[in-house]
Amino acid sequence: MKKHTLIGLRTEYLGRALAAAVISLICLFLPYVQLSDGKNSLFQVFLKLLGDSGRTGLSVIVFGTVILTITSAATGIFSVIKMGKTQTKIWQCLQIFSAIFWVILLFAGKMILEGNGIAAHVLVKELGIGFWIGLIASIVSLVLIMKAAYTNTGYIVLTVLGIIWMFPVLWILLTSLRAEQGYYVGYFFPKNLTLQNFVKLFGNESVLPFGRWWINTLIVASCGCVINTLIILATAYTLSRTRFSGRKAFMNVLMIIGMFPGFMSLIAVYNILKGLGINQSLLALVVVGAAGAAMGYHVTKGFFDTIPRAVDEAAIIDGASRLQIFLHVTLPLSKSIIVYTVLGNFLGAWSDYIFPSMLFGDKQSSYTVAVGLYWLTDFRRIDRYYTQFAAGAVVVALPIVILFIFLQRFYVEGLSGSVKG
Amino acid sequence: MDKTFQKRNFITIFTKGDWISKLSYVIPGAGNIFRGQVIKGLLFLLLGICYLIFMVQKGAGFLRDLVTLGDTLQGMNFNEALGIYEMSEGDNSMLILLFGVVAVVITVSYLAIWLFSIYSGEAARANAAAGKKVRNFVEDVKSLANENIRFLLLAVPVTGLLVFTVMPLIYMILMAFTNYDQDHQPPGNLFDWVGVTNFFTLLSAGDRLSATFWPVLGWTLIWGVAATFSCYFGGMILAMIINSKGIRFKKFWRTIFVFTMAIPSFISLRVVATMLGERGIINVLLQQxxxxxxxxxxxxxxxxxxxxxxxxxxWIGVPVTMLMVSGILMNIPGELYESAKLDGAGPVTTFRKITFPYMWFVTTPYLIANLISNFNNFNPIFFLTGGEPHTLTYYKGAGKTDLLVTWLYKLTKDSNDYNLAATIGIIIFLISAVFTLISFSRSGSMKNEEGFQ
Incomplete structure (x- = not known):
């Protein structure tokens, strides 16, 4: 490994990187697109746009691609002749932009050509061979330079994935700020920004009781997460720290119950709630959530299992009762798992759909946000309410995202705990 | 050893016990009352009387009706005195079944209490015979905070489970053996026991239902495997890239991916569903x-x-695996990688020979649990496609992307075929049970539960 290294460079990659860069340079002069006057290369399109004074702003991408490809290849030749870390870094920087421009050109080509009246109808799959080879060569060249300069090529993957992952998030954010109403718009970035969608959502004249829904959900989720956490902690502690006959059997029963799809029995639950007189109320949601909470004891029990028994025994010698040990010894040691349980239950109650939707039917005033937002995206309403749905989605997701990002550490601990147990 | 010190079981408490012990089988709490635990004994007695009153007044009737599920049909009777037709109330099979289940659960619970009272009386006897002090009521209550803490801590969870999980579950399981479908809707109609007919119509070839069931089951299995393994490997590779040397701003990258995990899934799925629609933004952009x-x-x-x-x-599942795997990756001993590097192993070989075997070993139970939960993964299907596209070859309502669970949901909510839904629920349970058994036979985590302590 070491003998190929020259001042933090892997020189064997440099030559290949240069070759790739030169290929993409040559591709500028190979056929790019079929126009009325025959096959044109990217360079010819470049010249045409240069001569057109009424060109659109997007034309800058063609200029950028051509100029950057030429400069990058030139820098490449220079840094291969006179090897050095700084030259390679500069070359890498140029090649990054060059590759980005090639990729953007893939997406923007149609708009540039049609927008400037150069071509009437362009399809990406009909683009000439010069474009495809140029695009690939440019990316290959970038990868090779990064290898030569000991830059982790994982950045490329992460950037591409990151864009894909954030795309829907960005879309819903932009939609929530969009002034133009309606589901269908022919563009990604809104023409006018507004906060009206949020105002409408919570305004008094709104047809949708969204504020009500939000409060409902907050009540259910807050009560639910506190009660559920207490129940889970109690169950997990008992099953982890005490030994009694029937303990294993109890755990097996819980496991077997858990293997039935939960909402299979909702009809029966509904009838029981009706018998108790609390159907169609938020209380029902909290009660039913708490009743089933014990089944989620696994992760917490796994955590309690890892607290050494010696701690308990020491406390017993000091004369502490089991309850005191639970409250004053075990719980303070379990902060991370408590946060995990609270967070998980809050999230669960916050985004539960099936049960509330069955419980409330048409009683809109009791809806939780999950039911309400789903109701909004029905195809009969989507055109009217799409921007408001987006605003609602942002309002609902925001508290959770903030909570989550701050408490990520605990979540990871809980997750890796769930693998162990 | 004196015989009184020997531990007695349910039968020997009776055969070897004195008259008090024998009486405690008939009158609950007698064993406690006559041995000094008056309050405890009276409580048992009170519960026994309550149960008896319930059974005489209602329970027995509930249990009896369970056999027929009702036989009087609701109908119109001519009232001669008034000269009009009036509605006569019939039996409601659904309520009969529900009340029957309630009565059964109450009876079983009471049996447990009854047994407990016998043993409690026996414990009092054994203590007295051994010359120990028999605990009074206050001490009993205090023991709840100590050696009997399980009664204190598990009381609420167990009651909740009994009322809102076990009881409904029994009710639904029983429903799989009735003909409670859309043609037999109470109160207008009665439904009845039909044995295992539902299972046969669902599983046997030829019927429209089985022509739906098998393809849906097939897709459920394909979906489960594809969803589990794609997210597993995707998340693993992502975690390895983020954690690899030379990547800076690790926290930033992680947060980007965690974003999709933090957004409640019904929102992100609905958003993506609208984006993927025919006039959605993705199609718009692709055309543009x-x-x-x-x-x-x-x-x-x-x-x-x-x-x-x-x-x-x-898109939704990869970040979860990514976070989970990140923790495990750090546990792999670094020397393994260094020695592999010295031997000239490339990144692919290292992954194949070190990272993957290690991960596979640690995460197999998680993977199987994940597989089961993916078979039952309601949200992605329901919020994205709702089971569509529909097809004429399927039983009404079911679509080509429906999983067993979403089909079950539709059968309960839209077409009221509760018996079919219950049958499918039981089949799902069987599938899960098989995979869980496989998981247990493969992992020692259940066996060495005490291993950490």
Missing amino acids: WGFTESALPFLSNVTWARVSVILVNF
Whole structure:
């Protein structure tokens, strides 16, 4: 490994990187697109746009691609002749932009050509061979330079994935700020920004009781997460720290119950709630959530299992009762798992759909946000309410995202705990 | 050893016991009352009387009706005195079944209390015989905070489970053996026991139902495997890239991916569903960029829709695995990698020979649990496609991307075929049970539960 290294460079990659860069340079002069006057290369399109004074702003991408490809290849030749870390870094920087421009050109080509009246109808799959080879060569060249300069090529993957992952998030954010109403718009970035969608959502004249829904959900989720956490902690502690006959059997029963799809029995639950007189109320949601909470004891029990028994025994010698040990010894040691349980239950109650939707039917005033937002995206309403749905989605997701990002550490601990147990 | 010190079981408490012990079988709490634990004994007695009153007044009737599930049909009777037809109330099979289950659960619970009272009386006797002090009521209550803490801590969870999980579950399981479908809707109609007919119609070939069931089951299995393994490997590779040397701003990258995990899934799925629609933004952009001339049928063509749900699930599921794997990756001893590097192993070989075997070993139970939960993964299907596209070859309501669970949901909510829904529920349970058994036979985690302590 070491003998190929020259001042933090892997020189064997440099030559290949240069070759790739030169290929993409040559591709500028190979056929790019079929126009009325025959096959044109990217360079010819470049010249045409240069001569057109009424060109659109997007034309800058063609200029950028051509100029950057030429400069990058030139820098490449220079840094291969006179090897050095700084030259390679500069070359890498140029090649990054060059590759980005090639990729953007893939997406923007149609708009540039049609927008400037150069071509009437362009399809990406009909683009000439010069474009495809140029695009690939440019990316290959970038990868090779990064290898030569000991830059982790994982950045490329992460950037591409990151864009894909954030795309829907960005879309819903932009939609929530969009002034133009309606589901269908022919563009990604809104023409006018507004906060009206949020105002409408919570305004008094709104047809949708969204504020009500939000409060409902907050009540259910807050009560639910506190009660559920207490129940889970109690169950997990008992099953982890005490030994009694029937303990294993109890755990097996819980496991077997858990293997039935939960909402299979909702009809029966509904009838029981009706018998108790609390159907169609938020209380029902909290009660039913708490009743089933014990089944989620696994992760917490796994955590309690890892607290050494010696701690308990020491406390017993000091004369502490089991309850005191639970409250004053075990719980303070379990902060991370408590946060995990609270967070998980809050999230669960916050985004539960099936049960509330069955419980409330048409009683809109009791809806939780999950039911309400789903109701909004029905195809009969989507055109009217799409921007408001987006605003609602942002309002609902925001508290959770903030909570989550701050408490990520605990979540990871809980997750890796769930693998162990 | 004196015989009184020997531990007695349910039968010997009776045969070897004195008259008090024998009496405690008939009068609950007698064993406690006559041995100094008056309050405790009276409580048992009170519970026994309550149960008896319930059974005499209602319970026995509930249990009796359970056999027939009602036989009087609701109908119109001519009232001669008034000269009009009036509605006569019939039996409601659904309520009969529900009350029957309630009565059964109450009876079983009472049996448990009854047994407990016998043993409690026996314990009092054994203590007295051994010369120990028999605990009074206050001490009993205090023991709840100590050696009997399980009664204190598990009381609420167990009651909750009994009322809102076990009871409804028994009710639904029983329903699988009735003909409670849309043609037999109470109160207008009665339904009755039909044995295992539902299972036969669902499983046997030829019927419309079985022509739906088998393809849906097949897709459920394909979906489960595809969703689990795509997210597993995707998340693993992502975690390895983020954690690899030379990547800076690790926290930033992680947060980007965690974003999709933090957004409640019904929101992100609904958003993506609207984006993938025929006039959704993805189709708009693809046409604008010249990738396609006409809108792509992301969610309306069978194959497209199936691939789409798997991909979207990938988008949601990868960050979860990524976070989980990150923790485990750090546990792999670094020396392994160094020695592999010295031997000239490339990144692919290291992954194949070190990282993957280690991960596989640690995460197998998680993987199987994940597989089961993916078979029952309601959200991605329901919120993305709602089971569509529909097809004429399936039983009404079911679509080509429906999983067993979403079909079950539709059968309960839309078409009221409760018996079929219950049958499918039981089949899902069987599938889960099989995979769980496989998981247990493969992992020692249940056996060495005490291993950490």
